[in-house]
Amino acid sequence: MRKVIRHIGLIIYFHVPKSGLDIMKLDELVNKYYKCLNDNDLYIWNYISNHRKECENLAIDQLAYKCNVSRTTILRFAQKLSLKGYGELKVYLKLDNERTKENVNNLEAVCDTYNEVIKNIKDKDCTDIFKVIDKAKTLYVYGIGMIQSSIKKEIKRTFLAAGKVFYDLSGYTEANALVDIAKEDDVFIIISMSGENQFILDFAKNLKIRNVPIISITKLKENSLAKISDYSLYTYTVLIPKIFNDVDFESLTCYFILIEILFLKYMEYQTQKKKKEEQNEIRSID
Known part of the structure; x- marks a missing residue:
């Protein structure tokens, strides 16, 4: 324009x-x-x-x-x-x-956030992310907290339909034990809302020392985890203050929207990949 x-x-x-x-x-x-x-x-x-x-x-x-x-x-x-x-x-x-202007209409603010997440992940070129997922011998998803646990379960559930099995890591002990045996042909998806949890940052740095690919999922803001990661996916949340009984409400649906569209893009990537392989096979026969 x-x-x-x-x-x-x-x-x-x-x-x-x-x-x-x-x-x-x-x-x-x-x-x-x-x-x-x-x-x-x-x-x-x-x-x-x-x-x-x-x-x-x-x-x-x-x-x-x-x-x-x-x-x-x-x-x-x-x-x-x-x-x-x-x-x-x-x-x-x-x-x-x-x-970031304050929107007094909470419903409209939340819907606008959904639309923005959809638009951004839909337009994002995820080819390199999909390639590294396909090459991985073992896929892990890691995050600390109840919300992160729900997001990890959704990643596992969704990508299982494509034959991709993600192993769910929880807590500190399990992560510390695994980081010592992680290899270059593994892939970790790490979920952190702030991207500033010190244990997660230390964990990610140890993975980087071993050249293990990291895909981070964080809120869209400048954060340390995104800087460390090989690939960064971002989402948004809407905080509605004192919505009921002086309790703040934060909409987290965008994380699940991100995962679902990422999965659909992955399936599309697989379809196109299969078509190219078939075309190359036909050319080799000719």
């Missing part, structure tokens, strides 16, 4: 994303390119992350002054996130801010 600005007889065209749902959030970009960021970049991101609304309206020189870096450093930070420049960084920030 092209946006037009008319100013003193000039017409300026520039491209903006069609929808906030069509692009990654800034947190996701930071997770994806975290290894490319230096200390200055992380300081810039920390300032932006803590002053999102303010930074939406700052010129590049103003942000550089507040972060005590050069405007070139700000520009390089944006480029390291695969953005064309500071202008595009501000567009992403504006869209992020629009997404």
Whole structure:
């Protein structure tokens, strides 16, 4: 979509994303390119992350002054996130801010969140994730807590229909025992809402030392587990404060939506893979 600005007889065209749902959030970009960021970049991101609304309206020189870096450093930070420049960084920030505006209609907020999860996982290229799952000799799913337990059961139940057996790891003792025998041809799906549980982070780091592939499922925000993981899947939750008897309600259905669509995409991947194998077999006979 092209946006037009008319100013003193000039017409300026520039491209903006069609929808906030069509692009990654800034947190996701930071997770994806975290290894490319230096200390200055992380300081810039920390300032932006803590002053999102303010930074939406700052010129590049103003942000550089507040972060005590050069405007070139700000520009390089944006480029390291695969953005064309500071202008595009501000567009992403504006869209992020629009997404997080408080919605007084709880029903609409929850439904919008469902739609966003569906859109993001539907459009995500999961080919590499499916390849590593197919190559794995043993598949594990790990998470700590009651909610994570339900999500693990859903992964096991869903993928069993495709002949993929995930072994459910629970607690600390079992994880510590297994990490010593984990191999490169194993795959771990690790579930953590915050992505900051210290035991899980230590567990993931030990797996990385052994070159064991990790697929993380976390909330969409900058988090340590996503940075460690080889592949990251994100979901969203909606917190509705004091919905009944001063008890907060957090909708977690998005995790199950994510798993179901991921499974459907996996089945589609298998179908296409089988077609290609059949075509190659026919060509070899000819």
